[in-house]
């Protein structure tokens with residue numbers, strides 16, 4: 033399966049279940065793999081025939097930076113839903129990391145895979 037990927041997209045947002053976390057912004061990092069067909073854009077060399085990683089990144093930056101969920105699970109699910117519903121992606125694997133959330137770890141978070149209707 034061909035994939036477009038976005039690696040280590042860091043975005044600041046309100047995220048966390050504790051009172052002190054509701055008052056600050058913290059970074060989350062997204063690693064995303066999205067199914068697509070590489071053969072058509074490779075034949076036409078036209079951005080209109082592919083999944084534009086810049087457009088996906090801009091949409092997620094807008095959404096995540098304005099979000100204020102408690103759990104990383106909720107934020108990850110909502111990001112995956114945007115990718116499948118708004119960009120017509122048939123399969124997405126999304127890793128959402130929260131660096132520095134647990135002392136001694138590099139990051140914690142969730143990895144989810146979701147399928148779109150297309």
Ligand SMILES: Nc1nc2c(c(=O)[nH]1)N=C([C@H](O)[C@@H](O)CO)CN2
Pocket residue numbers: 047048049050053102103104105130133134
């Ligand atoms: N599975 C999860 N566990 C925890 C979460 C979470 O979002 N999902 N969040 C927290 C706190 O917000 C933590 O990140 C603060 O350091 C704890 N466990």
